[in-house]
Structure formats: structure tokens, C-alpha cells
Amino acid sequence: MGSVFVLKDEEQKGAGLIDKVCAFIVDKRNLFFLIFVLLAVFSAFSRNWVRVENSLSYYLADSTETKKGIDLMAEEFTTYGSCTFMVANVSYEQGERLARSIEDMEGVFSVDFKDTSEYYNNGSARFVVTFEYPEDDERCIDVQDKISNYLSANDHYLDTSLGDVSAQLIKNEMGTISIIVVIIVLGVLLITTEAYAEIPVLLITFGGAAVLQMGTNFVFGTISYVSDSVTIVLQLALSIDYAIIYLNRYKEEHQNLPHREAAIQALTKAIPEISGSSLTTIGGLIAMTFMQFKMGPDMGIVLIKAILLSLVAVFLLMPGVIMLFAGPMEKTKHKNFIPKISGIAKFDYRTRFIVAPVFLAVIIGAFFISNKCHYAYGYSSITPPIKNETQIAKEMIKDNFDTKNLVAVIVPSGDYDKERSLIGDLEAREEVDHVQGLSSIEALDGYTLTDRLTPRQFSELLNLDYEVAELVYAAYAINDEDYGKAVNGLGQYGVPLIDMFMFVHQEVEDGYVTLDDETQRTLDDAYKMMNYAKNSLQGENYSRMLVYLDMPEDEQDKIYDFIDEMHTMAYQYYDECLVCGESVSEYDLKKSFARDNMVVNIVSILAVLVVLLFTFKSAGMPVLLIAVIQGSIWINFSIPTLMHSDIFFMSYLIVSSIQMGANIDYAIVIASRYTELRETMGRREAIIDTMNLSFPTIVTSGPMLALAGITIGRLTSDAAIYNIGQCLGVGTI
Numbered sequence: 001m002g003s004v005f006v007l008k009d010e011e012q013k014g015a016g017l018i019d020k021v022c023a024f025i026v027d028k029r030n031l032f033f034l035i036f037v038l039l040a041v042f043s044a045f046s047r048n049w050v051r052v053e054n055s056l057s058y059y060l061a062d063s064t065e066t067k068k069g070i071d072l073m074a075e076e077f078t079t080y081g082s083c084t085f086m087v088a089n090v091s092y093e094q095g096e097r098l099a100r101s102i103e104d105m106e107g108v109f110s111v112d113f114k115d116t117s118e119y120y121n122n123g124s125a126r127f128v129v130t131f132e133y134p135e136d137d138e139r140c141i142d143v144q145d146k147i148s149n150y151l152s153a154n155d156h157y158l159d160t161s162l163g164d165v166s167a168q169l170i171k172n173e174m175g176t177i178s179i180i181v182v183i184i185v186l187g188v189l190l191i192t193t194e195a196y197a198e199i200p201v202l203l204i205t206f207g208g209a210a211v212l213q214m215g216t217n218f219v220f221g222t223i224s225y226v227s228d229s230v231t232i233v234l235q236l237a238l239s240i241d242y243a244i245i246y247l248n249r250y251k252e253e254h255q256n257l258p259h260r261e262a263a264i265q266a267l268t269k270a271i272p273e274i275s276g277s278s279l280t281t282i283g284g285l286i287a288m289t290f291m292q293f294k295m296g297p298d299m300g301i302v303l304i305k306a307i308l309l310s311l312v313a314v315f316l317l318m319p320g321v322i323m324l325f326a327g328p329m330e331k332t333k334h335k336n337f338i339p340k341i342s343g344i345a346k347f348d349y350r351t352r353f354i355v356a357p358v359f360l361a362v363i364i365g366a367f368f369i370s371n372k373c374h375y376a377y378g379y380s381s382i383t384p385p386i387k388n389e390t391q392i393a394k395e396m397i398k399d400n401f402d403t404k405n406l407v408a409v410i411v412p413s414g415d416y417d418k419e420r421s422l423i424g425d426l427e428a429r430e431e432v433d434h435v436q437g438l439s440s441i442e443a444l445d446g447y448t449l450t451d452r453l454t455p456r457q458f459s460e461l462l463n464l465d466y467e468v469a470e471l472v473y474a475a476y477a478i479n480d481e482d483y484g485k486a487v488n489g490l491g492q493y494g495v496p497l498i499d500m501f502m503f504v505h506q507e508v509e510d511g512y513v514t515l516d517d518e519t520q521r522t523l524d525d526a527y528k529m530m531n532y533a534k535n536s537l538q539g540e541n542y543s544r545m546l547v548y549l550d551m552p553e554d555e556q557d558k559i560y561d562f563i564d565e566m567h568t569m570a571y572q573y574y575d576e577c578l579v580c581g582e583s584v585s586e587y588d589l590k591k592s593f594a595r596d597n598m599v600v601n602i603v604s605i606l607a608v609l610v611v612l613l614f615t616f617k618s619a620g621m622p623v624l625l626i627a628v629i630q631g632s633i634w635i636n637f638s639i640p641t642l643m644h645s646d647i648f649f650m651s652y653l654i655v656s657s658i659q660m661g662a663n664i665d666y667a668i669v670i671a672s673r674y675t676e677l678r679e680t681m682g683r684r685e686a687i688i689d690t691m692n693l694s695f696p697t698i699v700t701s702g703p704m705l706a707l708a709g710i711t712i713g714r715l716t717s718d719a720a721i722y723n724i725g726q727c728l729g730v731g732t733i
Contacts, residue, residue, distance in 0.1 A: 018268055018271065019264070019268055022264045022265075022267040022268045022271070022319075025267065025315070025319050025320075026260060026263045026264050026267065026319045026320070027260075029319060029323055030320070032317060032320055033317075033320055035316075036212075036316075036317050039211075039212055039215070040208070040211045040212075042215060043212060043215020043216070044215070045215075046215045046216070046218050047215050049218035050217040050218045050220065050221070050222070050223055050228075051221065051223075052222070052225050053222050053223070053224055053225065054166065054167045054225045056589070057070060058224075058294075059224065059293055059294035059298065060293065060585065060589070060592075061292045061293070064588040064591075065578055065579065065584060065588060066580045066584050066585040067588075068578055069408065069410055069578040069579070069580030069584070070580060073408070073410065073544065073580070075539070076410075076539025076540060076541065076542045076544075077535065077536060077537070078134055078535040078536060079134060079536070080109065080130055080131055080132070080134060080532070080536060081131040081133055081134065081135040081136075081137065081140030081144075082129060082130045082131065083128075083129050083144050083160035083161075083162060084127065084129070084158070084159040084160070085102075085129065085147065085156055085157070085158055085159075086124055086125070086156060086159075086393070086397045086400065086401070087125045087127070087151060087154045087155065087156045088123065088124045088154070088155040088157075088396075089123055089124070089154075090125050091123075092115060094125070095113060095125030098127070098151070098154075099113035099125075101150070102127060102129060102147055102150070105143065105146060105150075107132050107133065107140075107142070107143035107146075108129060108130075108132070108143060109131055109132045110129075110130045111127050112127070112129075112130075113126070113127050117401075117402065118401060118402055121400055121401055122400050124401075126397065126400070126401050129144075129147065131144075135162065140162050141162050144158070144160060144162060157392070157393035157397060158390075158393050159390075159393055159394045159397050160390075165390055166388065166390050166718075169388040169390060169717065170225060170388075170716065170717070170718050171228075171229065173715060173718075174229045174233070174721075176715060177233060177715050177716065178232060178233060180711050180715070181707070184704065184707045184711065185203075185236065186199065186203075188700060188703050188704055188707075189700070191338070192337070192338055192699060192700040194251070194333055194334065194336055195328075195333045195334065196332040196334060197325045197328035197329040197332040198247060198325075200321075201243075201247065201318070201321050201329070202240070202243050202244070202247065204317070204321050205243045205313050205314060205317055205318040205321060206235075206236055206239070206240065206243065206310070208317045209306070209309050210232050210235060210236070212309045212313070213231065213232065213235055213309050217302065220301070223302055224299065225718075226295060226298075226299055226650075226724070227295075227299045227302040229716075229718070229721055230721060230724060231302050231303060232306075233708050233711075233712060234303060234306070234658070234708070234728075235303070235306035235310060236704070237701070237705035237708040237709070238306075238310075238705065239278075239281075239306070239307055239310035239314075240701050241277060241665060241697070241700075242274045242277065242310055242314045243314050243318060244697065244700055245270055245273055245697075246266060246270040246274065246318055246322075247318075247322070248697075249267075249269055249270045249273075250263055250266040250322055252266070253269075254266075259323060263319050263322055263326075264319075267315070270314075271315060274314060275311070276611070276615060277668070278307055280608050280664050280665060280668065282304055282308075283607030283608045283610070284604045284607065284608060284658060284659075284660045284664075285300045285307070285658070286304070286603065286604075287300070287600045287601075287603035287607060287660070288300030288303075288600065288653065288654065288657045289301060290596075290599045290600065290603050291599065291600060292592045292595055292596050292599075293589060293593075293596055293653075295650060296596065296653060296654070300657070338695065338696050340692050340695075341691050341695050342688050342692060344691060345687050345688040345691035345692065346688060348687060348691070349683070349684050349687050349688070359631070362631075362635065363627075363634060365638075366631065366634035366635040366638040367634045369641050370633075370634045370635075370636075370638040372641050373637050373638070373640055373641045373647055373652075374641070374646050374647070375647055376646040376647065376649065376719075377590045377648075377649055378553065378582065379648075379719040380553040381556075381646045382646055382648055382719040382723065384716060384717050384722040385713070385714050385722070386714075386717050387717050391717055404548035404549060404550060405548070405549040405550075405551055405552075405553055405559065405582075406546060406547070406549070406581055407546075407547050407563070407566075407579055407580065407581030407582075407584055408544050408545065408547070408579070408580050409422075409566060409570060409578075409579050410542050410544050410545075410577065410579075410580070411570060411573070411574045412541065412542060412574055412575075413538055413539065413542050413543040416450035418573040418574065419437055419439045419450070419545070420439035420440075420450065421573060422569065422570060422573050423435045423437050423440050423545060425569050425572075426547055426566070426569065427440075429562075429565075431549055431550060431551055431562050432547060432548070432549060433548045433549065433550040434548050435545055435547050435548070436537075436545065436546040437537055437543065437545035437546070438450050440545075441533055443497055443501075443526065443530065444461055444522075444526060445461060447461070447497050448497070449496070449533060450496045450497065450498060451497050452495060452496055452497075453494060453497055454493060454494055455472075455473045455491070455493065456491070458472075458500060462522060462523070463518075463519060464515075464519065472500075472503075472504060472507070472513065473493055473495065473500075475507065476499075477493065479503065498530050498533070498534060501523070501527060501530050502530065502531070502534070504523065505523060505524075505527045508520070508523065547566070549562070549583075556583075556586065559583045563579055563587055590649075593649045597652075600653050604657050604660040605626055605630070605660065608660055608664060609622055612625060612664075615672075616671070616672075616675070621675070625664060625667045626664070628667055629659060629660055632659065633656050633659050633660065636655070636659070636727060636731035637652060637656075639730060647723055648719055648720050648723040650720055651723030651724045651726075652723075654724055655723075655727040655728050659728075659731045659732075665701075666698050669694045669697055669698060670690055670694045673690040673693050673694050674686055674690040677690055702732060705728070705729075705732045706730075706732040706733050707729070708725075708728075708729070709724075709725045709726070709727075709728035709729030710726070710730075711729075712724065712725025712726075712729075713725030713726035713728075713729055
């Protein structure tokens with residue numbers, strides 16, 4: 001029966017294109033089942049083709065200082081892998097032995113461990129391990145794992161940025177959250193559906209959309225960890241309405257029509273209704289694509305794709321699933337558990353002249369309070385309800401040791417004197433603990449890497465014959481095309497220590513210079529250290545200085561002010577300068593937030609307003625609905641202000657977009673019903689019937705979105721995802 005595409009004669013007359021298309025979808029349902037099965041199999045493989053990016057700085061605009069600095073450092077310098085281990089309940093002597101053992105491991109360049117409170121405190125030892133390989137080399141993780149195994153007999157903690165440990169932990173959390181959300185959805189559907197067999201219809205439809213969503217992310221190449229983590233849950237919460245609308249339409253049509261004809265007619269009527277409903281959600285999400293911070297466009301586009309694929313599943317898969325479960329749906333009907341809310345509707349009508357002014361006053365108050373909300377641009381001031389093992393380790397180390405806030409200053413290379421002066425200026429500031437640059441690193445016998453040594457000083461340093469040192473200096477002068485020094489005398493010719501060591505090492509490698517065994521060992525050890533320092537701190541065109549700030553991470557505004565002062569200090573010596581680091585990244589995010597906040601608000605309101613103007617064909621109702629939802633957004637974000645808690649800036653932008661685009665659907669449902677009923681009845685009766693007719697739809701999707709958000713917020717250890725879930729759940733309520 002379902003495999004034959006036939007329109008009756010009376011159906012053919014006046015049947016439009018949409019009727020024929022809907023009939024084709026219903027009658028050729030087995031074809032669509034096959035297509036979705038094939039796509040599901042494809043998605044099982046293609047879901048692994050997408051790259052997930054875990055760094056916030058990756059999504060900074062190209063014009064930001066952090067982005068420029070990261071790109072420049074990747075070109076100019078080698079950033080070696082490093083990590084920090086803390087071993088608890090050990091003596092200092094035990095710590096020394098552990099440090100020596102770790103330093104002797106293959107692949108370890110150095111282990112920082114000293115008799116200071118920065119490295120030994122409260123019976124715990126802190127080891128800063130630097131590897132011989134760049135930080136993106138997989139061998140760093142192998143050596144790190146080897147050290148962890150070596151320390152397994154001790155109570156130890158690891159703080160590392162190597163690998164994707166945090167990303168995997170978050171992924172595991174979202175797997176648990178997804179299962180809980182599915183259970184919540186099942187619970188809501190058990191109450192709100194009229195037949196038990198309706199539940200598998202809705203779940204199969206959503207499951208098809210979710211599988212397609214995961215399997216098509218590869219078209220973007222790279223998506224953010226936030227998009228990868230929360231999209232499926234938000235897709236369910238945002239798009240479940242579409243399946244419910246079509247299912248309710250089918251049940252209405254089936255009261256007078258057989259299964260097939262009811263499915264066709266319901267689809268014909270549901271397509272424009274669902275499409276219109278989806279446009280407001282898409283409109284809100286489009287606003288995110290205008291953000292300067294690129295994680296907004298990333299998440300906006302991924303969610304828009306999720307909504308569109310949900311529409312595809314509802315329009316192409318669900319009609320066939322309904323036909324498949326048509327019989328069981330009739331056999332499993334149960335009592336309607338959703339009560340009438342006539343009493344609430346009557347109360348609303350009686351108190352309309354009281355509630356409306358009160359609500360207006362609350363909105364005005366919420367506007368001013370929400371504007372005082374304190375936004376965070378990093379994770380240090382936000383505490384999720386749970387902590388993963390990586391966060392616990394980081395916190396343990398932070399609680400026991402005075403860790404420093406690291407930023408890098410990048411300036412043009414070639415002038416060691418300027419670099420030394422800038423380092424001196426920085427280290428003179430109380431905000432700076434110390435600075436690591438070529439001009440501040442001690443090499444041998446109190447000399448720094450950039451100190452200029454004469455032949456006499458160099459010969460004494462390496463115990464070389466003075467005549468040999470002079471010959472080496474003459475060769476260096478000729479190689480450096482400084483022929484005047486080579487001819488007129490080398491006695492006062494000063495060469496930076498690092499440059500001379502690198503030159504001598506190369507001469508030895510080439511066979512031009514021969515040293516005794518002891519001098520050769522000294523040279524080799526010094527070369528290893530100097531080569532590491534040069535690769536890390538000096539590039540072809542730029543030099544890098546590592547500035548360790550003695551400023552708590554939670555003093556954001558003070559850190560931002562000092563970053564500006566660092567620029568001023570650097571510009572006294574250089575025409576160009578870049579400062580980058582986690583704090584600078586947060587500062588860049590703060591600068592972009594003001595612009596992104598304004599753009600998101602304007603674009604989301606305009607996009608939704610356009611859809612509403614076409615829906616209601618008047619200006620009054622759209623403006624009223626937008627005012628109500630915008631008021632709820634202000635109320636939502638006034639709560640953190642009153643609770644004296646910070647909101648991650650990105651969470652605010654994302655949630656406000658979703659609220660404007662998705663939550664307004666509830667207002668549209670009520671407004672549309674009321675407008676329709678007012679044509680045949682008075683205000684009081686229209687309000688009562690509107691509330692009773694709209695309540696089943698709102699009570700189905702509303703709790704799903706609210707509970708999904710709250711579940712995400714309560715069960716994740718990531719600050720950004722926690723804030724998104726928390727604010728979305730409260731905002732929906």
C-alpha cells in the first residue's frame with residue numbers, strides 16, 4: 001500500500017506542487033528509509049573526519065594582538081613541550097633524587113627543581129619538566145606518560161597542555177549528559193504524548209537528524225569543542241517542536257482521514273508552519289555568525305545546520321515512521337496527562353492591569369541590573385559544579401605553589417643592548433617576578449648569553465690558549481665581514497657569548513678547530529643549552545622575552561592595565577612590539593565583546609522582527625513579542641549580578657541569541673492562537689482557550705530545553721559549557 005504513489009482523481013484536481021511532493025514522500029517512504037540508513041552508515045565513518053579545536057585563542061580575529069603573536073611565534077620560534085608535576089608527601093632530598101632521575105630520561109631536556117618555596121613547599125615537590133621536542137611532537141606525550149608511570153608509586157599530580165586530555169574528559173561528560181537528557185525527554189514525552197507509540201516516532205526522527213548532524217560536521221574541516229560538545233543536546237531541545245507540530249497535525253487530520261491521507265495532509269500543512277517556526281530560531285543563530293570572535297560563527301553555523309537537518313528528518317523521514325507506527329499509536333493510546341489551565345488563564349485575565357505594569361517594572365529594573373553583570377574572559381573566576389582530574393591537579397599545584405602568570409613580549413631582533421634595557425625596565429616593576437630573554441639568561445661564570453666577550457675573556461672562560469682564541473675571533477670577524485677588526489687588531493673586539501659559542505661549535509663540526517676532551521665537553525654542554533635558548537627566544541627577525549607576572553589571575557583589570565604599560569615600555573626601544581599570552585588573549589576577548597554584544601543584539605532582533613512581520617502582517621504584535629523576550633533575557637542575566645557571580649562572555653552572547661531565536665517560539669504559539677481565536681470570540685474566552693490549546697506544546701518543548709540546559713550546567717567541568725547550560729536553562733524557565 002505504502003509503495004504506490006497514487007493521488008485520487010479528486011485529489012489531482014487543484015492539487016498543488018506541495019501536495020504532490022508530500023504524497024510522494026509518504027508513498028515512497030521505503031526509499032527514504034533506505035536513503036537515511038545509507039546516510040547513517042556514512043555518518044558513522046565521517047563523524048571522525050572533523051577536527052575539534054580546543055583553544056579559545058584559535059577563534060580570535062586575525063586583527064587581534066594575540067592572533068598576530070601566535071602566528072608570528074609559530075614562524076619564528078620553537079616552543080618546546082613542557083609540563084609540571086607535583087609529588088606530595090616527600091622530603092626535599094627525595095625530591096632531588098626524583099628530579100635527577102627524571103632529567104636522566106631520554107627526551108627530557110631539563111627539570112627545574114630548587115630549594116625555594118616555588119619548587120618545594122608543604123612537603124610537596126614541584127618539577128617543571130621541559131622536553132627536547134616541540135610541543136606539537138607526539139614524543140612529548142610519550143615521555144610525559146613515561147614520567148607519570150615512574151611517579152605512579154607516589155601521590156602525584158600533572159598539569160599539562162599537551163595532548164587532548166581535557167577535551168576527552170569533556171567529551172565523556174557530554175556522553176553522560178546526552179544519556180540523561182534522553183531520559184528527561186522520554187519522561188516528558190510519556191506525560192505529554194497521547195499514545196506510547198508516539199515516543200519511538202519522535203525518537204527515531206530525532207535520532208536520524210542527530211546522526212546526520214554528527215556525520216556532516218566534516219564539511220567545516222574544524223569545529224570548536226563547544227560546538228562538538230553541546231550541539232546534539234541543543235539540537236534536540238531546539239528542534240523537538242518541529243516533530244511535535246507534525247505529529248499533532250497528523251492526529252488532527254486522522255480524526256477524519258485514513259492514515260495515508262492524514263499523513264499527506266498533515267505534511268502539507270506542517271511544512272509552512274514548521275518552516276516559519278524554524279526561521280525565528282535560525283534568525284537568532286544567524287546573529288552569532290556576525291561575531292568578531294570566531295567561535296560565535298562556528299557555533300552558529302553548526303547549530304543552523306543542525307536545525308536544517310532536523311527539518312529534513314521531519315519532512316522526509318518522519319512521515320514514513322508515522323505510517324510504520326500508525327497502528328501501534330492507535331492501540332497504545334492513554335489518558336491525557338496534561339491538565340487544562342483555565343484557572344491560570346482566568347487569573348491572568350483578571351490581573352492583566354496589575355501583572356503587566358509589574359512585569360514592565362521588573363523588566364526595567366532587570367535592564368539596569370543586567371548591565372552591571374560582570375563578564376569573565378578567562379576561566380579562573382568561574383567555578384563549575386564539578387571538576388575533572390586535570391582541573392583537580394592544576395588546583396592542587398596552584399594551592400601549594402606560587403605559580404606565575406606568563407606573557408611573551410615579541411620585538412625585532414638584532415640589538416641585544418635594547419633587549420637588556422627593556423628586560424631591566426620590566427624587572428624593576430613590582431608586577432614582574434622575573435624575565436627570561438637571551439640577555440638575562442646566565443651562561444657560564446656569571447656571563448649572560450648576550451654579554452660581549454673579548455678574545456682574552458673567551459680564552460679564560462674555556463681555558464683556551466690566547467693565540468687560539470685570537471684565531472677564532474679573526475675567523476669570526478671574516479665570516480661576519482668585519483674585515484677591519486680582523487686586520488687592525490682583535491684585543492677589544494667584543495662578540496656576544498652566544499654568537500661566539502655557536503660559531504666555534506660549527507667550526508669544530510666542520511673540522512676547522514680541534515679542542516681537548518674537557519673543553520669539547522664544556523662546549524657541547526653549553527651549545528646544547530644555548531641552541532635551546534636561541535630556538536626558543538630568537539628567530540630570524542624577532543626576539544621573544546618571557547615575562548613572569550607576579551599578579552593573581554583573578555585581578556583581570558589590573559593585569560590588562562599592566563599589559564598596556566608593557567607596550568609603552570617596549571615602544572621606548574622598538575618601533576613594533578607584540579605581547580601575547582593567556583591574559584592578553586582574555587584582554588583581546590574583552591575588547592571584541594563590546595562590539596560583538598551590540599552586533600548580536602541588533603542582528604538577532606532585526607532577523608526575528610522580519611520573520612514576525614511576515615507572520616503577523618502588523619508591527620504591534622512583533623514588537624510586543626520581542627519586548628517580552630528581550631525582557632526575559634535581561635531578567636536572566638540580572639540573576640548572576642544579584643548572585644555576585646561572573647558570566648563567561650561567550651556564554652552570554654550564545655544564550656542571548658538562542659533565547660531571542662528559540663524561546664520566542666513560545667510567545668508566537670500563544671500570540672498566533674490568540675489572534676486566530678479573537679476573530680470568533682471575546683478577549684476573556686480567547687485568552688482561556690489560547691492558554692489551554694498552547695499549553696501542551698509549550699509544556700512539551702519548554703521543559704526539555706530548560707532541563708537540557710540545567711543538566712549541561714550541572715554535569716560539566718568546562719566553564720564555558722557550564723555557563724551556557726546554566727543560563728539557557730534559567731532563561732528558558
